[in-house]
Each structure stands twice: as structure tokens, then as C-alpha cells.
Amino acid sequence: MILLAERPQIHGSGKYEIIDGMQRLNAIFSFIENSFSFDNEYFDIDEFSYAKQLAIDSILKIPINKKDDKKQAIKLLSGKECADILDYQLAITVYTAMAEEDITEVFGRINSSGKHLSSQEKRQAGVTTAFAELVRTISMELRGDVSDKVLRLTDMPEISIDSQKSNQGYKIKAEDTIWCKQGALTAKLLRESEDEQMIADIIASILLNEPLPVSTERLDSLYDLSGKYSQVLDSALATYGFKKLTQDIITTFAVMRETIEAYSSEPKSLLRVVNPNSNNPIRTAFYTILMAFFDLVIRKELSPVNPEGIMNGLRGLQRKLDLSSHYTTTEDRKSNIKQTIGLIQDCFAKKEPSALGHGVELVLDLENSLRRSRIETSRYECKQGLLDLSPKRNLNKDLLERIVETICGIANLGSDSDGYIHIGVTDSQKDADKIEIQDKVRPIEINGRYVVGIDREAKL
Numbered sequence: 001m002i003l004l005a006e007r008p009q010i011h012g013s014g015k016y017e018i019i020d021g022m023q024r025l026n027a028i029f030s031f032i033e034n035s036f037s038f039d040n041e042y043f044d045i046d047e048f049s050y051a052k053q054l055a056i057d058s059i060l061k062i063p064i065n066k067k068d069d070k071k072q073a074i075k076l077l078s079g080k081e082c083a084d085i086l087d088y089q090l091a092i093t094v095y096t097a098m099a100e101e102d103i104t105e106v107f108g109r110i111n112s113s114g115k116h117l118s119s120q121e122k123r124q125a126g127v128t129t130a131f132a133e134l135v136r137t138i139s140m141e142l143r144g145d146v147s148d149k150v151l152r153l154t155d156m157p158e159i160s161i162d163s164q165k166s167n168q169g170y171k172i173k174a175e176d177t178i179w180c181k182q183g184a185l186t187a188k189l190l191r192e193s194e195d196e197q198m199i200a201d202i203i204a205s206i207l208l209n210e211p212l213p214v215s216t217e218r219l220d221s222l223y224d225l226s227g228k229y230s231q232v233l234d235s236a237l238a239t240y241g242f243k244k245l246t247q248d249i250i251t252t253f254a255v256m257r258e259t260i261e262a263y264s265s266e267p268k269s270l271l272r273v274v275n276p277n278s279n280n281p282i283r284t285a286f287y288t289i290l291m292a293f294f295d296l297v298i299r300k301e302l303s304p305v306n307p308e309g310i311m312n313g314l315r316g317l318q319r320k321l322d323l324s325s326h327y328t329t330t331e332d333r334k335s336n337i338k339q340t341i342g343l344i345q346d347c348f349a350k351k352e353p354s355a356l357g358h359g360v361e362l363v364l365d366l367e368n369s370l371r372r373s374r375i376e377t378s379r380y381e382c383k384q385g386l387l388d389l390s391p392k393r394n395l396n397k398d399l400l401e402r403i404v405e406t407i408c409g410i411a412n413l414g415s416d417s418d419g420y421i422h423i424g425v426t427d428s429q430k431d432a433d434k435i436e437i438q439d440k441v442r443p444i445e446i447n448g449r450y451v452v453g454i455d456r457e458a459k460l
Contacts, residue, residue, distance in 0.1 A: 001091040003110070005103050016094065018153065019107050026156050032085070034062050041075045047082035118192035119216060120200070123223045131233045132223060134203060134242060138249055139196045141364070143177045144371050144447075155375045161191050175267065178257050183271025183279075184286035198287060202249065204229075205291060207236040211333035252294045254364050255304065259293075262307035273311050275318035285318045288333070292340040302348035309347035317343070369420055370449040379419040381406045382449055384426035385457045389434050393460055424454040 002021030018025065030036060032043050032051055045052050045062060054060035077085075095106065107125060117125065124132055139145075143161070161172045174180045174187035179195050189195075197219065204222055205211045212218050221229045237245065260270050271278075274285045296302045304310055321336045373380030383403070387393045403421060410419030426432050432443040432450035439456035 001093060003093050003095070003106070005095045005106075017103060017150070019095070019103060020110050022153065022156060026153060029153070030157075033060060037075075041077050043085065044076040044079070044082050047077075047079050048086060118194070119219075120193040120197040123200075123220060124193070124196060127223050127225075129223075129225065129230060129234060130237050130242060131200075131203065131230070134237065134246065135196055135200045138203070138246055139193075139199045141246075141250060141368060142199075142253060143179070143190070143195060144172050144368055151375075161187070178253060181267055182257075182260060182286070183268040183275075183282050185281050185283065189281065194283075198283065199249075201287060202290060202294075203245070204233060205333075206245065206249075206294065207233055207240060211291070211330055211337070213330050214328040214333070248294070248298045250364065252290060252297055255297050256290060256293045258363075259304045259307045259310055263311040269311075270314075273315050273317075276316065278318075282318055284321055284328070284336075285314075288321060288336045288340050289314065289317070291337045292344065295337070295341055296345060296348050300348075301350070302345075303351040304347060305349045305351070306347035310344045313343040313347065314340070366422075366451075367446050370422065370425065370446045370451075373420070373422075373449065374447055378413060379410060379417060381419075381421045382425040382427045383421065383423050384428075384431050384435065384452055385424060385454065387457050387460060389431060389438065422449075424452055424457075426450045426452060 002024065003019040004016040004021075005019055006016050008015075031038065032045075032048065034042050034045065045055055051060060055062050095102075124136065161174055174190050177190065177195075179185040179190055179198075180187055184198070185194050200219060200222055201212060221227050222233060224230055263269065268279075270286070270289075271282050274282050274289075297304075317340065320339065369380070370382075373382065381403075383399065386396060386399060388396045406421060407419075410417070413419065426435070426443075427449050429450065432445075432452060435441055435452045435456070436443055439452075441452055441456050443450040443452050445451075
């Protein structure tokens with residue numbers, strides 16, 4: 001059954017929030033919109049007058065043509081088969097005029113006992129504490145999920161996780177996230193929200209000022225509203241500050257990522273250093289290294305000055321960590337973190353400004369801003385540069401006028417909205433290819449946007 005909530009007072013009439021069934025609805029609509037075939041046959045859009053009209057009006061973008069790349073006719077379902085799909089009755093329940101907390105409670109009740117959810121998904125379902133919200137916020141930021149709390153169904157692929165094996169056309173590539181790229185998690189584990197579980201563990205360790213014992217029960221207790229941990233965490237978070245802790249954790253991840261990639265940009269380079277000759281996820285080592293970086297970068301305000309020395313210090317770390325007991329204790333984890341700090345701290349030093357104020361997290365901010373631009377097109381504009389791409393490279397005076405108009409357009413969205421114009425970023429692969437040949441710059445692709453920079457123009 002698909003469950004919807006109708007809240008006309010918020011969304012206007014005829015709009016629904018999907019409580020349960022988002023992926024199923026997306027699959028049905030995407031098939032009708034020709035995003036994928038079944039047995040090499042596509043839905044015939046001409047058999048559905050409403051969808052056909054949306055396509056004519058360019059509201060619906062049909063990704064296939066009547067002929068494929070080899071100029072062969074695309075095989076379409078028969079009129080009867082299309083009619084059978086359109087006539088199929090979906091089981092739907094609509095709740096009317098529900099408050100936010102009612103929807104959250106229904107979602108939580110539905111998903112709390114279902115076998116299809118992971119342990120962490122069950123923990124997070126329906127919980128709206130400051131701690132749970134912080135886990136969501138940081139996890140979304142780190143994996144590149146840049147959506148607002150209310151998202152149109154058509155934009156769901158922009159924030160859904162894909163992998164090289166499944167290749168569903170979703171925009172978040174598991175292999176590009178720090179979790180999978182460095183071997184902390186597999187794509188499957190990322191889809192099961194194991195990243196959120198690790199973030200919950202990290203946040204709790206920081207707020208409680210000591211690591212949690214590793215156990216499902218202890219993680220469950222963080223979300224138990226009637227238990228002592230929930231109240232202690234919310235109190236500690238209020239003292240630390242939601243925004244400050246978010247920034248500190250994001251900064252730690254950014255510094256750690258920059259350090260690893262300064263040593264090697266190859267996939268799973270951290271895994272190969274920490275646990276060579278194995279492809280198993282390095283969750284324990286990753287947590288330990290992250291907490292060591294947090295201590296050095298945030299608490300001691302040091303900066304990494306020798307990435308190669310740090311990585312050499314971490315060589316074979318997985319074997320050195322205390323994993324003796326079935327459930328690793330607080331003392332075990334403290335010892336692991338202390339040992340890791342000892343292995344790498346000589347490669348950190350006081351710097352002005354420190355890594356804390358160095359702005360390394362701005363790279364992540366830019367990447368997520370470019371991802372967000374795919375969803376909120378009215379608030380974002382990308383320009384390859386201020387010079388045209390002709391051989392003479394003239395200043396594009398028309399562009400300067402258009403930028404002023406764009407700024408006015410963004411301002412007219414209202415005082416509660418912000419917007420961004422990215423110079424040195426193109427959304428055209430054709431322009432990116434031309435810049436690569438012309439300016440000898442290798443564009444960096446981020447979700448259909450191509451970062452080409454402004455140095456090439458500054459030289460001219």
C-alpha cells in the first residue's frame with residue numbers, strides 16, 4: 001500500500017506528501033517517462049495523452065528517441081500493454097490535514113518493525129530529536145544529498161544513491177563519497193545508512209567525551225526518548241552548539257580527505273594503507289582515524305604538514321587496533337584512538353591559519369552547491385567565464401549584463417532566499433571539452449557541472 005498525506009494548508013490542494021511508497025511511485029513514473037525499458041521494450045508515450053502533452057510542452061523530458069544510437073527503431077509496448085499499465089489500480093491511503101509530528105509518527109510506526117529497513121533506518125525513522133537531526137544533517141552533507149526537507153518526486157534521483165554495479169541513473173555515486181572511496185563502507189552498506197550509524201557514533205563520542213562501547217543496544221539507546229542518553233546528548237549538544245559541531249565534524253572530514261588525497265588520489269588508498277591485501281571495509285580503523293584527526297585538528301588546533309608521513313604512520317593500522325572482544329569496550333576504543341594519535345601527531349604542527357580556519361571545507365561546500373543547482377535552478381547560475389570561447393577570447397559584455405539580470409532575478413525570489421552565481425563552472429560538456437583543448441585545463445565533473453576554474457582567464 002502507498003500512503004500519502006494531504007496538507008492543503010501548506011502545499012495547496014492537489015499536492016501530497018509521500019509517507020511510504022516513494023521508490024515504487026518513482027519506478028512507475030520513470031518507466032512511463034522512458035527512463036528505462038523492460039525486456040528491451042519501452043512504454044509508448046503516444047498512448048498516454050497527458051504525458052505526451054507534457055513532453056510536447058518540454059515539461060517532461062523524454063530521454064529516448066524513436067531510434068537508438070544504431071539508428072534502429074526502439075521497441076515499444078503495444079497499445080493494450082500500455083493501457084493495462086495505466087489502468088492498473090494502486091492501493092493508496094490518503095491521510096488528510098496531518099500535522100508534521102503526525103506524519104513523522106505514522107512513518108516511524110510503519111517502518112519500526114519492517115524487515116526491509118536496516119537497524120539505523122529503524123532508529124532514525126520518526127525520531128525528531130536535535131541529535132537525530134544532527135546525524136541527518138551531517139550525513140547528507142558528507143554524501144552530497146543536498147535536498148530540502150520537502151522534495152518533489154521528480155527530484156528524487158538527484159539525492160538517491162547509485163553505484164557502478166547497479167547504475168540506475170541516480171546522481172549520488174557511492175564510489176565518490178568518502179565512505180566508499182576510502183573503503184570504510186561498501187555501496188550496499190551506504191544504501192543501508194551505515195554512514196549515518198557511523199556519524200551517530202562519532203557525534204555521541206564527541207558529546208559524551210568518550211567513545212561508546214560498540215554494540216547495537218548502545219546505539220539504540222541514543223534514540224530512546226525515555227532513556228538517559230537521549231537527554232544527556234541533547235543537553236550536551238545545546239552546550240556545544242548544533243552549528244559549531246556540524247562545522248567541526250565537516251572540517252575534520254575535509255582535512256582528513258585532503259590529507260589522504262594529497263598522498264594518493266587513487267580509490268581506496270586509505271584501505272590499502274591501513275589494511276593491505278584486503279578489500280573488507282575498514283569501519284573500525286576509519287572511526288579511529290577520524291577521532292584522532294578530530295582531537296588534533298579541532299581540539300588542539302593543529303594542521304597536517306606531512307601527508308605522506310601521516311599515511312606511513314597509519315600503515316597496517318587495522319592489525320594494530322585492539323579488536324579482541326566481541327563488543328569493543330570504551331577503554332579499547334580510547335586506547336585505539338590514543339595509539340593512532342601517537343602514530344601521526346608528529347606530522348601535525350601549529351599553522352597560521354590552522355586547518356580549522358583554512359577553509360578546506362569550502363571544497364565540500366562548492367561540490368554540494370553544484371549538486372543543489374540541479375534541483376533549485378532558479379537560485380543558481382553557472383558561467384564558464386567572462387571571456388568568450390572564440391580564438392580571440394574577447395570580454396563577453398553581454399554576459400555582464402545577463403549576470404546583473406540574474407542577480408536581480410535571484411533577489412526577486414524573496415529576502416528569505418539566497419542564490420549563487422558560479423564563475424568558472426560550465427553546465428555544457430561541449431564547452432568543457434573546448435576549454436580542455438583550448439586552455440589545457442582538465443575539467444572536474446560534478447553531477448553534470450564542469451569546474452574549469454578562472455586561472456586560465458586571469459592569465460589572459
